[in-house]
Amino acid sequence: MSERRPFHRKQPRTWWAQSPYVAYTVRELSGVAVALYGAILLAGLVCLARGPDAFARYRQIVASEASLLIHLLLFVAVVWHVVTWFQTMPKTIPKLILHGRPVPQARLTAASLVFAAVCSVALLAVVVVVGACS
């Protein structure tokens, strides 16, 4: 009378390219941009260690138009990574209770983004001032 024959439906292999998972996929891929930019900086360090000629060549390559375009794209991707990273951050910590109430996650994200922006601007200012003095 009641025949049990559970049917297993497979999850589509391209789930990551479908709504609502695209935002997640883009967030994770923006992490690759962070790694790429790190590799570019590391290459600069290696060239610096090799001597003035190598570093001059590195600077020449970095200042090329293609490199500037790549840097612009990487910058956009890294900014996106920062924003989405801080959107995910409140999920990874216990609820923050202030005056007996949980602090809204959006406020934690906003405060963290402001802090990151202030740190970035301060770092840029230090680089500019040190650059001008040297």
Place this chain on the structure above:
Amino acid sequence: MSDVMVRSKTIELRILRYRPASDAEPVFATYQVPYSDDMSVLQALQSIKDTQDGSLSFRWSCRMAVCGSCGMMINGDPKLACNTFLRDLAPKAVTIEPLQNFPIERDLVVTVGDFVKKIESIYPYIVPKVAKSIEDGAYLQTPGQMAAYESFADCINCMLCYAACPQFGANPDFIGPGAMALLQRYNGDSRDGGQQRRLDSISDEDGVWSCTAVGICSEVCPKQVDPANAVNQNKTKSAFDFFLRFLRPKAAQ
């Protein structure tokens, strides 16, 4: 006040049917349902069962988003049929399927046995931190201490979060968002002392580490439980537990 009087419009429902005795695999069936603006998808299903096809199977109970029985995929999204309204979906045809990532038992009914086992596996009760007799009085808690776990206590076990989780789709043994929400309901309770044994039960590949913080589980949750927070804060705890395990006193290990 008969709402039959105002069922002047008709909507098309495409329902994925599966009758294990006769169907080799699930197939879509189409139904035309007269509806009024106050009707939910659940009421449309009940209307089909009452007037068109008595063999249509689906789970439901409370009709007010409390029992968690009527979760299903509505136009591809995991939703409770009782608080999804036809007026928001009309005039397009509505596609209804059983919850994604679960074996289909019959029509819109899925197998829940594994989920129940997962819930049982995480010690879903308070393990008193300090044993007290009745004469010692009640375990007290401040509103702030309660706020630390309150949202996790709102879970209704509807499993929409599991249907939204691609990592559960890839690994059915993953403990998953719902059971982790329940775990955090107890772990976050100031009266509880069972954190270590619960952590030990979810620190492996099928525990929290299957999660990649996709986060859609929290978005589809009808009770704002935020299971993604429950899973991911326990990843942090599991990592700390791994690296600091040598510092723990022997008795606590």
